[in-house]
Each structure stands twice: as C-alpha cells, then as structure tokens.
Amino acid sequence: MNTFTFSQATGVAAAVQDNAAHDGAAYLGGGTNLIDLMKENVARPTHLIGLKKLGLDAIENLPDGGLRLGALATNADTAYHPEVEKRYPLLNQAILAGASPQLRNMATDGGNLMQRTRCYYFYDLATPCNKREPGSGCSAIGGYTRVHAILGASEHCIATHPSDMCVALAALDTTVHVSGPNGERTIKFEDFHRLPGDQPERDNTLEPGELITGLDLPAKGFAQNFSYLKLRDRTSYAFALVSVAAALELDGNIIKDARLALGGVAHKPWRDKEAEALLIGQPATADTFRAAAAKVLAGAKGQGTNNFKIELAKRAIVRALKQATEMNQALDANAFQNSNP
C-alpha cells in the first residue's frame, strides 16, 4: 500500500472541499473494495477522506411514495430495512446475493456503485490493462474471460461491473444524487455507469470530486412479481457469471409492465428497454420470455472462454421471468429456486 494522509470529513461540503484541496484524493466509504485495491497497489490515493461522520445513513420515505437510501447506509441495513423488504424485495434479494455478511455490514450503498471490476488482469499489475493504465492494452482480450463481458464491450476493454445491488437498482429506475465542486445534481441510474468505449478508465459519469449522497427509489417496487436470479461458480459468496433482475406487473396472465436488467455481462448493469417493450402487453408465457431473451442477447459477442454465457444468459432470463410470474401462485418463495425453466 502506498502512504497517504487521512481526514474524517464532518459534512458534505467539507468533504468536497477537502477533495479539491488534495491531488489524488479519494472518498472512503466502507472500504471493502478501495482498501483491497490499495493493498494490491491498483489504487494509490494520496489522501483519504473518511465519510463516516457525514450522517447520510438514513433510509427514509419520500413524499412521492418512493424511498431514499442514504449513500452511507450499509448494504446490510438496506437489505434488511422493513420498507425495502416489504416494498422493494427485488433489491433485498439482489443485495443478499452478493458478498458475505461481514462485507455487507461494512459496504455502503454509494460505495456499491463505485466498486471496480473484478477482471483478473485489472488486479494484476504485471499485465497491461487499459482500465488501470490507459493505452497499455487489454490482456483479457484473447485471455481467460469467464467473468468478462458479452454485451457492450469495446476493443479496449471487456471488463464487467461486478455488482448485484446495482442490477436491481437499474431495473427499479433509481435516481442517483451527487454533490461536487459545481454543486448538486441528479443522475438517472442508466446514465451513471458507462460502457468502456475508448475510455475504459472511466467506470461512470461522475465528474472529478463528485460524491454520491443518496439513491432515490421510485414508488413502484414490483413487490408482487420479481426475481433476482444469480448464476455463479459456487452457490454463495461468488461474483455472478450471469445475473438477472426481472420484475413484472401482471393483469391476470397479461404483462402490464416489465423490467429486465442483467449483471455479469457488461461494463454496466445491462438494462434492455426494447426487450421490456416486447414483454409489455403480451401473455406471460415461455414464448414471450424467449422472445425477450433473444432480443437482449441479439448483439452479444463471446470472447472465447465466455461464449457459454450467451446461451446461459438467455436461459437465465427465461427462468427469472418465469419465477417472477409464478411468485404469487406458490406458497414458498424458495420453491422457485429449484423450478425448471
């Protein structure tokens, strides 16, 4: 780890000011990813700004029926919050599908958005990586690509965003509140993370020094018909090969509204509104689900050792939509984990 100075910020404005005053400063939330990256020498901040005393850890109802998650609320407190369990169970499931209880007790909601890819080559200082060192090349292309992208990748980077929580936040149309040197602004979730293009060093659209202060969930939580299906190399405590957040609003067997987002397949949580449009107005049947799945993966491109993820993603979408549909027809939600597509 490189040496750095540390200060505990006492307010958002002070934190932003402290950041501007130091070249190479970074905000420290739960630290579960940043401290690890620092130990690996992938991240080398010169100054850390502790955020613990900012408050910003409340989870509160909004006047419009939505819910605000403070940026410093922990992933565990968010998943188990009564309003999240009751109104946004998709978010509860997605958070609990990720990491371990210890990490969820530390990791913050804002930090979850800011975590970096788990691409092996990004972590390995001995290999070129355009995300870590722009212009040095991509070692993943032509390498071992099990955790890499099949959608939206570029010739410069095929890394994936590792979050489960963010897949649910994308499906739920979350708004991100940020504060920075130029004041406050909001960012739509779909515009927060970006595709690699020719600037893979940029994971998101935050400007230098900007700090996430909160996440707003809209009133509509799809609590009746939803599924977060995560497929991985072991049944717990592993990153997704493919994950699917599926949410439906049903009128009998007809789909009135639909949300579909994937994790583990792209540089950002992959929401497909055109596939959602193919679901809306249609009966909730396997044929409908297969058409949506085909649409999502229409432009997919494997990298060799991850080609299997294209078919895996299609089947995962169909299964997740089936699980979401059948939810209110069964007594035990756990039964769906074992149902066949």
Added chain:
Amino acid sequence: MSQVTQVPLGRAPVAPAPTQPVSLNINGQAHTLHIAPWTTLLDALREYLDLTGTKKGCDHGQCGACTVLVDGKRINSCLSLAVTHEDSRIQTIEGLGTEDKLSPLQQAFIDHDAFQCGYCTPGQICSAQGLINEGKAKNEAEVRELMSGNVCRCGAYPNILSAVMEVMQNEGLIMEDKAWSAGATEPEIAPVEPPKK
C-alpha cells in the same frame, strides 16, 4: 488498563511512518495508539495491542479469519482502517469469554470438535456471534448461507454448523425440531459409489 505497546512488535521500520493518535475501545477497555493512517484494524489489534486471537488469513476480505464485532456487527478487520473506528465498540475473540467461563459458542466449538488446525476458529466464532446478533437465520440452510463469509480449509464445516446450531437452538432462535449434535447433519448428496472394476 492493559499495557499498550506503542511500536510494532516485529522488525523496526526503515523510517518511522507519520502517526496520528487513535482512541479505540476494545473489549471494554480504552486504548490510545499512535499509528499510521494505513494501519488496518487487524494490524492494530495484532501488532500494536498484542491481541493475536484475531487472525490474518488472506488479508483481502475473502476468508473471514479476521472477523471481529464492531458495535455488535461482524466485519472483516483486514479491510477496515483503525483510524475510522474512533467511536466504535470493538469486540474480539478475547472479549467473548474468559478462560474460566467460555462463551456458549466457544464451549460449543469444543464440544462439537468444530475445528482442526484452529486458524479460522476465532473468525468463525465472532462471525457466528454476529449471526446470532443479527437474528436473520432461522434454519440450517440460512445458517450455512450466512456463515459463507468464513472459510475453513480443514473442512470442519459440518461440526462448525452443528456447534452454531446447538447454541442457536439453546437460545430459542431455531424453529426446526431437530437434535443437533456433532456429526448429526444428514449429507445432502448421496455418497459416491466406488468405480466398479
């Protein structure tokens, strides 16, 4: 008040690092350390306070050997900077019981033979205490899932599970009507038949 060692116990650094004072409340005792900001809570415990019950396994938040309780919640102390814990109540394996009176989990781990090399055990026990504090696990499957942040390379999982289940059952936290004792868990997968010649 225990004696506080103000220098690392190992080899002296080449050049003294810039330090800052940090007040930590550990197992009910107040300690003031002068440490560099990059000192993790794990290193503060082991290298500055001689509290070596907390183990350094992977040092990357993957194995759970460094698990301690902060304000009653389990965390990986290897991924947490000590300077961020000024106002926290920290509990380590040394603070869970005494040699004369072990905590229920400590006693259950002995009764169920829930360790072999023992290196992961302090983390397992602190994690299980966190699990009990959280109150989310109600059956065996949930205990297994919510203990997945603690790796045991000896593979003592069945006995760790039965030790945790016994304590939870004794505290009325488990709803299943099942007698839990060492080795009582039913294997989920049928034993593999040896290949026929």
